[in-house]
Amino acid sequence: MFLGITNTPRDYAWGSVSAIPELLGRTVTGVPQAELWLGAHAGSPSVVVNPAMVGGADTVLDWITAEPETALGTDRSGLPFLLKVLAAAAPLSLQAHPTPEQAREGFDREEAAGVPLDDPARNYKDPFPKPELVVALSERFEALSGFRPVADALAEVEVLDAGSGRLGPLVVHLQHGLEDTVRWLEETDDSARAVIGAVGHLATEAVAAAGADGRVTPNTATAADLARAYPEDPGVVVSLLMHRVTLARGEAMYLPAGNIHAYLDGLGIELMAPSDNVLRGGPDAEARRRAGAPARARLHPTPGTAPRAGAPRARGGPVRAGGRRLRTGARDERRATGRCRWHRAPGRAVDRDLHRGGS
Secondary structure: OOOOOOOOOOOOOEEEEHHHHHHOOOOOOOOOOOOOEEHHHHHHHHEOOOOOHHHOOOOOHHHHHHOOHHOOOOOOOOOOOOOEEEOOOOOOEEEEOHHHHHHHHHHHHHHOOOOOOOOOOOOOOOOOOOOOEEEEOOOOEEEEEEEOOOHHHHHHHHHHHHOOOOOOOHHHHHOOOOOHHHHHHHOHHHHHHHHHHHHHHHHHHHHHHHHHHHOOOOHHHHHHHHOOOHHOOHHHHHHHHEEEEEEOOOOOOEOOOOOOOOEEEEEEEEEEEEOOOOEEEEEOOHHHHHEEEEEEEEEEOOOOOOOOOOOOOOOOOOOOOOOOOOOOOOHHHHHHOOEOOOOOOOOOEEEEEEEEEOO
């Protein structure tokens, strides 16, 4: 049996006004449509197009609750995944997803404290982890994912500084490591605020000087974009420390628990565990309120290229998901052979306080 389902897109401020309506053949209303959830998560369960097919159930969640064995088969108590259509027209906040143990502990803690599920300060909406992957539907899908080797970040910062000395404190902190640097940026003392402003100014100048030639690194261009939208946000500087990813249509990126990332622009399909647990660090309008709950974010460099895989072969070639790394320059080879290589961000997890936000 094929069951028709639909849903109402979520109108987060960062959403595109046209990408999801055009994908679905609907009228563009001018209202942002950021995410379309397709699944049984209680936060936005899919609506059944013809309830008569499933005993009158209005949503997929209602049907599963009423007839779990008919809906899912034996040995399942819930739909094991959530699929979203995501359409970003502005940067989402930096974010990480909890591990299974952290999700259960955080959910139980907030339940015991009586924090309502719809409270904006609530971090854990359910007791589940949220590993995910995203597949690009648009020609380009732009993102940040994982930290670069410190040496690469330092080299870019020194070029951007151009001998001005304005980024000197950032250089010193990077020499002490990523954890020291991120903690300093999050505490946002006077020196950090000065560096955030300086990075925005210098990156904007670099982009302007590059002109039509576009001779500026993707990270510097991203820092300039973020500075225009969020001029005082530490994420402006953090973007220089991360891998800048551009997915072509059909390419995918896998995001394990604890991996810092942010989607910047594009239309894609997200496939994830059935969870809405997201702990954020800005930038976006929904991430301005601090929640005061620890997330486990990987503050360890991810060597080589950023996590990405090409589209599988038309004849059903296997997708390799065993944590293999994409080699630098592998993109052309991948397109020639059709093979998919996955890159899983390594590194130890450390407790971090992150901003809270939607999506």
